[in-house]
Amino acid sequence: MMSDDKSADSAEFDLDDILEDDVVEEISVDDIEIEDSSIDSGDDDTGSGESFQDKVREYMEELEDETFHEPPAVADEQPELPVEVEEISDSVAATEETKAEVERRIMNASEELDSLVRDVVQQDSNSLAATEIDIMEAKKFLSLHKLRQAKSSVRKAEKALVTLEEDVLYLRRSIAMLHRLLKEKKIDRIEAENILLGLRKATSAAEIGDVGQAATEIEFLVDDLIGGNTSTLNPFFFRHFWLGVDTRWPAGGDTGVLLIRLINDGPIAMPAMRLSPPVPVGWSSIPSSVDLPIIAPGGNLPLRFDIKSEGRYGADEIPLSRKLAVSTAYEMRSGEIMVTIRAQNRSMEPLSDILLTPWLPPGYTTAKVPFVERLTPDEVAVIRMPLTIDMGTGGSS
DSSP states (O other), X not given: OHHHHHHHHHHHHHHHHHHHHHHHHHHHHHHHHHHHHHHHHHHHHHHHTOOHHHHHHHHHHHHHHHHHHSHHHHHHHTTHHHHHHHHHHHHHHHHHHHHHHHHHHHHHHHHHHHHHHHHHHHOOOSHHHHHHHHHHHHHHHXXXXXXXXHHHHHHHXXXXXXXXXXXXXXXXXXXXXXXXXXXXXXXXXXXXXXXXXXXXXXHHHHHTTOHHHHHHHHHHHHHHHHTTOOTTSOHHXXXXXXXXXXXXXXXXXXXXEEEEEEEOOSSSOBOOEEEOOOOOTTEEEESSOEEEOOBOTTOEEEEEEEEEESSOOOTTOOOHXXXXXXXXXXXXXXXXXXXXXXXXXXXXXXXXXXXXXXXXOTTEEXXXXXXXEEEOTTOEEEEEEEEEEOOTTSOOO
């Protein structure tokens, strides 16, 4: 019994000693390693003359130099990407806004077109419908032998036809002016779409007989294209003024005098512009052109040019310009031009088969020119003729 207890105690004692020895050895090893490293580092620091803190400070300064001096080169390059992205986003947004604006205008124009068609269909006051009703009433009154009522209906129909004729002329003039303006002015896509929609409105109104409304729609298109600024456009289209052209031929010379008088009889001032004298082909003028100042309403501006024919005449030949005195006046009314020609025979013998070809303002033409069969000495012929806007192959006004 005693031997067993003692052996057990001795075994237990030996195990504890072993465990304690292992722990002590493990701890002592760690302590020794730490002490050795600290001693080695301390020896190195002492031998080099620098402390460990100085080395750490130098190392941190190197890290700071690498961190704050090298990256700025990269920082200068990276901000370019956000700028490019911003520009692309702005362009995309502008394109979307333009598309939305076009769609909105098209929808508004479509709604206005539908409203216009409904209003015109509900009304019976357009020119053609009124004329047909008046003619039907006249027939009914004639069948009932009511001559006075029939005569009244016929007069109403005639008045409606006169109004219709004026509306048709107004429409043709507006279309001609629009056609000419499109040749002189560059338009963008939105303006082109607005023009097409306006033409659709005018067509819808004209198809049901409301020619006056159709002409008004075309006039709106012209006003939109002008934008309130007519200073750079053809003054014969958009101005009210009077232009007189006359000639004088002093005796004993080959040079004539061209007299031009410009009167602004419109409500607004005429802008400054350059005028070239209307001389026929084969003639020259001195000066070749003049710069006109601003002409206030009611202003009067006389001009004088020396003109000479480039052709030569024989000693026994008298040029027609000395036999026939021609004066021409142009009345401009916003696209409508009325020409008045006054021809007088100043020779001592009659003149026959005279073809009078007046000067035509730019953008205008005429289907025919006056022809005078005979002019006796001192006889005067006065001819009035309208001019039409030159539309090329598109028609006339």
